[in-house]
Amino acid sequence: MPVFVYKSLRKPDTYLYLPKADAFASLPETVGAPLQPWQFVLEFELTAGRRLARVDAGVLQANLHTHGFHLQFPPSVLDPLVAGGVGDG
Known part of the structure; x- marks a missing residue:
């Protein structure tokens, strides 16, 4: 399946994945x-x-099929891939 990726010019490190080019209506x-x-x-x-x-x-594939888009936000300090889970330490 083709995927088209766009970045937000207003919010750094925020990306929109779409199944069709310029399919912003979804x-x-x-x-x-x-x-x-x-x-x-x-x-x-x-x-x-x-x-x-x-x-x-x-x-990603499930969100594209179900919602017609996928948003990727920047990692935050609460993101377990970045900062570890609650109670770690």
Whole structure:
């Protein structure tokens, strides 16, 4: 499945994944408006077993099929991949 990736020019490290180029209609206005404008970054083929840097390929594919988009927000200090889980230490 082809995937088109856009970055928010308003919120750093925030990315929008779409199953079709410029298919912004699938993104609810209340979600997309605070993040606009979008700049095209890359297109890739999502295949079984594909490894991605900051998103699980299965979650990405499910969100594209179910919602028509996937948003990737910047990691935060509460992100377990960055800071460890609650109670660690």
